[in-house]
Amino acid sequence: MDDLADVRDFYRDFADREAKGESLTFQRWAAGVAQDPEVLELLSGLPVPKRQPNLVFAAARWHGAVTSADPDYADLRTVLLEDWPAVRETILARSTQTNEVGRCATLLPVLAGLEGPLALVEVGASAGLCLHPDRWSYRYVDATGAQVARLDPAGGASPVVLDCTVRGPLPLPAAIPEIVHRGGVDLNPLDLASGDTADWLQTLVWPEHEDRRARLAAACRVVAGHPVDIIRGDLLTGLDEAVARAREAAPEATVVIFHSAVIAYLDEGGRDRWPGIVGAVVQQVRDDGGRAHWISNEGARVLPSVSATAGCAQTGPDFCLALDARALGWSHAHGRHLTWC
Ligand SMILES: C[S@@+](CC[C@H](N)C(=O)[O-])C[C@H]1O[C@@H](n2cnc3c(N)ncnc32)[C@H](O)[C@@H]1O
Numbered sequence: 171m172d173d174l175a176d177v178r179d180f181y182r183d184f185a186d187r188e189a190k191g192e193s194l195t196f197q198r199w200a201a202g203v204a205q206d207p208e209v210l211e212l213l214s215g216l217p218v219p220k221r222q223p224n225l226v227f228a229a230a231r232w233h234g235a236v237t238s239a240d241p242d243y244a245d246l247r248t249v250l251l252e253d254w255p256a257v258r259e260t261i262l263a264r265s266t267q268t269n270e271v272g273r274c275a276t277l278l279p280v281l282a283g284l285e286g287p288l289a290l291v292e293v294g295a296s297a298g299l300c301l302h303p304d305r306w307s308y309r310y311v312d313a314t315g316a317q318v319a320r321l322d323p324a325g326g327a328s329p330v331v332l333d334c335t336v337r338g339p340l341p342l343p344a345a346i347p348e349i350v351h352r353g354g355v356d357l358n359p360l361d362l363a364s365g366d367t368a369d370w371l372q373t374l375v376w377p378e379h380e381d382r383r384a385r386l387a388a389a390c391r392v393v394a395g396h397p398v399d400i401i402r403g404d405l406l407t408g409l410d411e412a413v414a415r416a417r418e419a420a421p422e423a424t425v426v427i428f429h430s431a432v433i434a435y436l437d438e439g440g441r442d443r444w445p446g447i448v449g450a451v452v453q454q455v456r457d458d459g460g461r462a463h464w465i466s467n468e469g470a471r472v473l474p475s476v477s478a479t480a481g482c483a484q485t486g487p488d489f490c491l492a493l494d495a496r497a498l499g500w501s502h503a504h505g506r507h508l509t510w511c
Pocket residue numbers: 266267268269270271273293294295296297300355356357358403404405406429430431432435436
């Protein structure tokens with residue numbers, strides 16, 4: 171396998187498929203990297219999971235690569251070549267743990283359809299922002315932009331308002347469900363109160379996505395003082411313990427195991443095993459007389475057996491949103507829209 175060619179193709183693909191239409195900076199940067207043998211050489215010296223554009227670009231920005239309305243590949247190149255030891259250290263020390271609170275807008279219609287109260291168990295929770303769906307306001311609009319539903323937390327409107335355009339026969343949530351437990355598991359749970367964690371999360375948000383950055387900052391303020399119970403560990407082995415804690419903390423609640431933008435990080439063997447593992451845990455809770463469900467919100471190719479159950483065609487590069495291994499629809503990766511099948 172030719173490492174250099176692999177990295178080149180990876181960046182070219184990222185520029186054309188992922189960054190295009192989302193971030194002009196990342197589109198130009200990735201296209202620039204794909205044509206730059208000197209930079210490709212540096213990147214191909216990294217461990218494979220560390221070569222991804224999201225991580226490399228965030229590390230470069232962390233070390234001063236500037237972004238502008240008319241982005242220039244030279245700004246990235248200079249930092250990578252002149253400051254490589256420091257950038258490399260950041261790439262190796264940190265990872266892409268983007269915590270996207272907007273995903274709650276596409277999860278809410280599924281959560282609201284379950285019998286409450288809910289005990290949430292998020293695998294790959296990052297800093298746990300998606301464990302607080304009851305602390306945000308939601309504004310659902312149809313394709314014409316007309317509001318079709320507005321929901322606020324019990325205590326009143328939240329400073330974090332999630333906008334989501336909906337299509338298809340979506341069961342609009344009538345109310346925000348009651349959450350009585352917030353836990354999960356992550357390889358590296360992030361504590362928003364510690365050091366520069368919140369700054370790193372801000373840097374992971376793509377340059378042009380100012381609205382997401384502002385929302386992230388507001389969400390961090392809202393959850394301050396509301397700790398969550400995230401176990402440090404691998405989801406393949408840590409799920410049992412996280413669910414046991416949920417059952418102990420809230421025995422009468424419905425356990426909801428969920429994840430978004432996580433399973434792609436597993437190797438192929440892990441991805442193949444995951445539906446069986448989570449299915450067995452759900453069944454165990456039910457056999458014990460409890461209620462449990464599994465919600466997945468992942469790229470279409472990540473859990474192919476789940477995506478294959480979709481009753482309508484994938485919309486663009488959207489995620490497959492599913493309940494108990496049955497696809498319900500297609501959701502924008504950051505929660506901007508949802509198509510219900
Ligand atoms: C892109 S972030 C998504 C965070 C959150 N689910 C969200 O939607 O905002 C992926 C998270 O999955 C975690 N992760 C990746 N592989 C994992 C594994 N094998 N076990 C547990 N967590 C994992 C990472 O540490 C990271 O925090």
